[in-house]
Amino acid sequence: xxxxxxxxxxxxxxxxxxxxxxxxxxxxxxxxxxxxxxxxxxxxxxxxxxxxxxxxxxxxxxxxxxxxxxxxxxxxxxxxxxxxxxxxxxxxxxxxxxxxxxxxxxxxxxxxxxxxxxxxxxxxxxxxxxxxxxxxxxxxxxxxxxxxxxxxxxxxxxxxxxxxxxxxxxxxxxxxxxxxxxxxxxxxxxxxxxxxxxxxxxxxxxxxxxxxxxxxxxxxxxxxxxxxxxxxxxxxxxxxxxxxxxxxxxxxxxxxxxxxxxxxxxxxxxxxxxxxxxxxxxxxxxxxxxxxxxxxxxxxxxxxxxxxxxxxxxxxxxxxxxxxxxxxxxxxxxxxxxxxxxxxxxxxxxxxxxxxxxxxxxxxxxxxxxxxxxxxxxxxx
Numbered sequence: 001x002x003x004x005x006x007x008x009x010x011x012x013x014x015x016x017x018x019x020x021x022x023x024x025x026x027x028x029x030x031x032x033x034x035x036x037x038x039x040x041x042x043x044x045x046x047x048x049x050x051x052x053x054x055x056x057x058x059x060x061x062x063x064x065x066x067x068x069x070x071x072x073x074x075x076x077x078x079x080x081x082x083x084x085x086x087x088x089x090x091x092x093x094x095x096x097x098x099x100x101x102x103x104x105x106x107x108x109x110x111x112x113x114x115x116x117x118x119x120x121x122x123x124x125x126x127x128x129x130x131x132x133x134x135x136x137x138x139x140x141x142x143x144x145x146x147x148x149x150x151x152x153x154x155x156x157x158x159x160x161x162x163x164x165x166x167x168x169x170x171x172x173x174x175x176x177x178x179x180x181x182x183x184x185x186x187x188x189x190x191x192x193x194x195x196x197x198x199x200x201x202x203x204x205x206x207x208x209x210x211x212x213x214x215x216x217x218x219x220x221x222x223x224x225x226x227x228x229x230x231x232x233x234x235x236x237x238x239x240x241x242x243x244x245x246x247x248x249x250x251x252x253x254x255x256x257x258x259x260x261x262x263x264x265x266x267x268x269x270x271x272x273x274x275x276x277x278x279x280x281x282x283x284x285x286x287x288x289x290x291x292x293x294x295x296x297x298x299x300x301x302x303x304x305x306x307x308x309x310x311x312x313x314x315x316x317x318x319x320x321x322x323x324x325x326x327x328x329x330x331x332x333x334x335x336x337x338x339x340x341x342x343x344x345x346x347x348x349x350x351x352x353x354x355x356x357x358x359x360x361x362x363x364x365x366x367x368x369x370x371x372x373x374x375x376x377x378x379x380x381x
Contacts, residue, residue, distance in 0.1 A: 002037075004086065005060070006058075007084055012216070014078060019210060030047065032070055032114070033046050033074060038061070040061060043057070046071055054117065067093070081099040083101075118230075121228065122235070124229075127225070133212075136183075136184050138344065140173040152248060152249075155173075155247075158171060164186070168184070168186060178375060208243050215238070233245065259360075263354055263355055263362065266354075268321055268322050268324070269319060271350045274350065280315060282307065284308060286308075294354075298327070331357050344374065347366065351364050357378060358378060
């Protein structure tokens with residue numbers, strides 16, 4: 001095996017794949033990157049048996065073949081080279097890396113030990129704008145349950161719906177204490193095979209986010225991300241990078257049933273003003289309970305936030321919303337959950353809707369498009 005490429009191309013390729021190649025004592029091959037050179041392609045691949053990342057690197061192929069080398073070591077070493085061009089040749093278990101006046105030998109493992117990476121057909125696929133995808137994931141991923149005793153809520157639900165001109169992709173996440181849902185329009189050119197739903201591990205979406213963020217912007221970069229599904233795998237394709245991951249088995253909770261259809265009280269106010277008031281009250285909330293009390297007072301046009309800790313003191317703030325309607329009402333919420341949702345809304349105003357102290361609080365951006373909602377269960381005191 002022998003090829004050459006620019007240092008920049010090799011660094012970018014290794015940066016895309018090396019992150020998931022962590023130290024594994026039981027399976028040392030998982031520490032390595034598979035370098036597969038064919039007639040006109042140079043492919044790098046890594047896997048942790050849950051996620052696999054492959055990338056095509058532009059370069060000149062001199063001799064086909066394959067080998068595996070320690071991923072982090074190779075990435076760190078190539079990053080230190082001073083020459084513009086890197087030459088790499090290898091036999092079954094040893095590679096020689098040359099650049100300028102530097103020449104180094106790196107020991108690897110037989111490529112025959114490298115796990116098989118699943119193939120996902122792209123006959124049917126969905127396309128979404130990269131910026132829309134990144135924004136939607138960042139708005140829901142924090143609500144995923146960290147407890148894997150209920151695997152179905154340890155991931156994000158992706159539901160591909162025929163709604164809209166080209167279809168809609170719905171993201172949903174919950175840990176049973178709060179719920180986040182984001183919607184984005186599918187891009188033209190999608191070839192869906194009907195409505196589909198799949199639960200994707202949060203780690204997979206975080207890895208896709210990392211890769212998308214690490215890719216340098218340029219006129220040649222595609223604007224869309226392609227997604228394809230099989231019975232137990234999901235494939236994300238962006239430019240020369242492919243990420244394939246297992247999906248989570250099970251049925252996602254029917255979360256739409258808990259979203260209130262009608263509220264008794266609602267308020268519209270500045271997001272920044274509300275965030276500051278919640279943070280101030282949080283300083284006086286009870287440790288471990290994280291409670292902040294909301295009093296809706298439509299008759300006088302105010303929203304009152306308060307918190308009391310017998311060991312610290314008490315705090316109260318009175319806000320004047322731009323709009324408040326309905327009945328006088330109260331609710332107590334976990335301020336950490338509340339701030340997570342508010343920080344995911346990059347808009348001037350938000351709308352809070354409540355039924356009573358025992359029902360969830362619905363928070364949405366005050367915008368013309370209904371592309372995001374956040375639900376927080378109350379603290380019953």
